[in-house]
Amino acid sequence: MNVLYLINFAGKAGTEKYVENLIRIGSGKINPFFAYNIEGELSKKMKDASVPCLQLEMGWRSALPAAKKLAAFCRENNVEVIHAQYPRENIIALLSKRYFDKPKVVLTNHLTLRLSGLSGFVWWALNRHFTPKNHCIIAVCNEGRDIMIENGVLPERIRVIFNGIEPAGPPLRSDAIRKELGLADDCFVMTMLARFAPEKGLGFLLDSLEKLKQQTDRPFCCLVCGDGELFGKISVSLTEMGLQNECRLLGFRKDTREILLGSDIYLCTSSCNEAMSFAILEAMNAGLPLVVTDVGGNRDLAETGIVCGFVSVFGDTDSFSSNIRRLMDDAALKERFSAVAAEKIEKYFDLNKLADDVLAAYN
Numbered sequence: 001m002n003v004l005y006l007i008n009f010a011g012k013a014g015t016e017k018y019v020e021n022l023i024r025i026g027s028g029k030i031n032p033f034f035a036y037n038i039e040g041e042l043s044k045k046m047k048d049a050s051v052p053c054l055q056l057e058m059g060w061r062s063a064l065p066a067a068k069k070l071a072a073f074c075r076e077n078n079v080e081v082i083h084a085q086y087p088r089e090n091i092i093a094l095l096s097k098r099y100f101d102k103p104k105v106v107l108t109n110h111l112t113l114r115l116s117g118l119s120g121f122v123w124w125a126l127n128r129h130f131t132p133k134n135h136c137i138i139a140v141c142n143e144g145r146d147i148m149i150e151n152g153v154l155p156e157r158i159r160v161i162f163n164g165i166e167p168a169g170p171p172l173r174s175d176a177i178r179k180e181l182g183l184a185d186d187c188f189v190m191t192m193l194a195r196f197a198p199e200k201g202l203g204f205l206l207d208s209l210e211k212l213k214q215q216t217d218r219p220f221c222c223l224v225c226g227d228g229e230l231f232g233k234i235s236v237s238l239t240e241m242g243l244q245n246e247c248r249l250l251g252f253r254k255d256t257r258e259i260l261l262g263s264d265i266y267l268c269t270s271s272c273n274e275a276m277s278f279a280i281l282e283a284m285n286a287g288l289p290l291v292v293t294d295v296g297g298n299r300d301l302a303e304t305g306i307v308c309g310f311v312s313v314f315g316d317t318d319s320f321s322s323n324i325r326r327l328m329d330d331a332a333l334k335e336r337f338s339a340v341a342a343e344k345i346e347k348y349f350d351l352n353k354l355a356d357d358v359l360a361a362y363n
Contacts, residue, residue: 001362002078004033004103006070006093007085008058011040013195014278015085015110018140018163020045022083025355030362033077035070052077058092066092071099079103081135081362085110091126094133104135106361110275112144112296115151127152136361140276141297159361162300163276164354167346171287176255177223177262181248188220188328191263191288193256193279194270196228201269201293201314206237208269209246212321218328221246222267225253260286264334265327268292271314276300284308285345289337291323305348308341 003026005019020042023032034046037058046053054073056066070092074082082103084090090107097103115123127148131137137157139145149155183189194200202224209222224247231249238247253259260266266283268274268290276297280290284301290309292298302309310323327334 001030001080001359002033003030003081003083003362004035004074004077004079005083005085006035006089007042008036008089009038009040010034010036010043010046011038012042014163016040016042017278018108018110019083019085021164021351022355022358023049023051025351026359029359033073033079035073058088060088063092063095067095068099071096074103075100081106083108083358083362087111087123087127090134091130094130097133104362105133106136106138106358107131107134108138108140109144109148109153110140111273112141112147112275113273114147120151124152128154131157138358138361141300143296143299144275159357161354161357161361162297162349163278163281164349164351165278165281165285165345166351167342168285169342171261171285171342174258174261177259181221181223183221184219186219188218188265189263190220190222190265190267190291190324191259191283192222192224192267192269193282194224194226194268196226196230196234198230199271199273201271202230202234203237204271204293204315204317204320205267205269206234206241206243206247208317208320208324209243210241211317212324213243213246215321215325216328219245220328221248223248223250223259223263225250225256225259227252256282257286260288263288265289265291265309265324267324268298269314269320270295270298274298281345281349284341284349287338287342289327289334289341291320291327293320301344301349306340306344308337308344 033052035054036043056069082093083106084093093105131153139160140163145158266288274296290302293314294311299311312319
């Protein structure tokens with residue numbers, strides 16, 4: 001089956017990892033093609049892997065020319081399925097069927113964004129018009145499905161297929177990051193992998209850590225791995241709040257698995273737009289208990305079925321800091337959550353199951 005993956009920005013975030021995983025795991029079952037607008041790490045990987053690529057402008061004013069160019073590429077390569085990531089890409093893919101009707105169009109919606117205002121109404125109307133033409137629409141979490149229906153997506157087109165990750169087996173702890181940063185053996189280490197963007201709630205993280213510092217005498221440190229537009233602002237806030245010992249901003253790291261294996265728990269402070277976080281899946285795969293905000297698929301990961309963490313409402317620093325403290329103070333509870341986190345990955349979030357379910361959706 002010839003499948004074209006369509007994405008606007010071919011960078012290095014969770015959606016790009018989703019596409020990369022499907023292409024890798026689907027080897028032998030699909031022949032991949034790739035189309036994108038803005039170059040990045042994923043487009044480089046696709047070219048290095050000799051995946052046929054197409055670059056096209058995806059701005060709204062160029063939607064029809066993009067659709068024509070996409071259709072020509074699909075006709076030339078006998079593409080049978082276009083798998084679009086995000087709504088804009090989906091509309092361009094559906095418009096391309098005006099010029100070459102053969103491909104089915106599958107959308108994976110990685111957002112959990114409720115529409116509002118005039119722009120929200122416009123998107124609702126677009127969803128009502130275009131999504132009945134989709135072969136299938138994949139929601140990566142249960143809340144994502146509910147929000148899509150509110151946003152005008154045809155319910156019978158939606159299928160929930162959780163994001164997945166390859167189970168790593170029993171995690172082996174590592175002290176490499178503690179040695180690198182000079183953290184004491186009794187320091188309680190928390191980790192968060194996140195872009196420094198408004199929706200990731202990094203200000204809320206600092207407020208929660210400040211409150212935690214007031215509640216416990218035990219040394220702790222939160223390691224934040226990532227980069228982005230707010231890195232400088234958060235760095236200044238951290239210093240002003242006197243949290244230099246309690247929070248370290250490590251920037252972009254390639255050794256995140258090693259860092260997770262050297263941590264005690266994993267945090268997520270997102271306020272919105274968190275569907276099914278690959279970072280949280282990676283943390284669970286490393287056997288880390290979770291303290292997360294109640295957005296997107298976070299509750300599915302932490303508390304639904306097998307419980308391996310706690311969920312707090314975004315903005316409630318009392319609840320968030322208290323949930324961290326519960327795991328700091330109760331070693332048995334932390335160990336129990338740690339053991340079942342990796343088990344939950346194998347049972348519900350195995351990447352091979354994701355790939356099989358997505359292939360079934362194509363068919």
